[in-house]
Amino acid sequence: MKKIITFGTFDVLHVGHIRILQRARALGGHLTVGVxxxxxxxxxKQRYPIYSENDRMEIIKSIQGVDEVFREDSLELKGEYIKKYNADVLVMGDDWVGRFDEFKSLCDVLYLPRTEGISTTQLIVNIKAYV
Structure with missing residues (x-):
């Protein structure tokens, strides 16, 4: 059973988040998510999320196929998180291509395409336009 790990903010949950989590889960039998x-x-991003870290962690944990959730405190600790959770594969969105290649000595690193036409940043801009 392959163990998959991925990371994200997952603020203002949208279909792009769901799709990357589903695709990550399909790569193995266990999915760990760092929020x-x-x-x-x-x-x-020079802004705080709309939802608190505890709420975002609870939301992600409730998604079918997510087995484990933890709080990510630092980008510099990714290697430590990979080791701690015994990940076989690190999955990230393709907006991060190349950024995490340094972890290829610890596990496979895959960059999956983002869902086109949707982003949390754009959703927040759109919501503010309606207020």
């Missing part, structure tokens, strides 16, 4: 902490999200 970016509020502080990590702020450091990456």
């Amino acid at each position: 970016s902490s509020d502080a990590l999200n702020f450091s990456k």
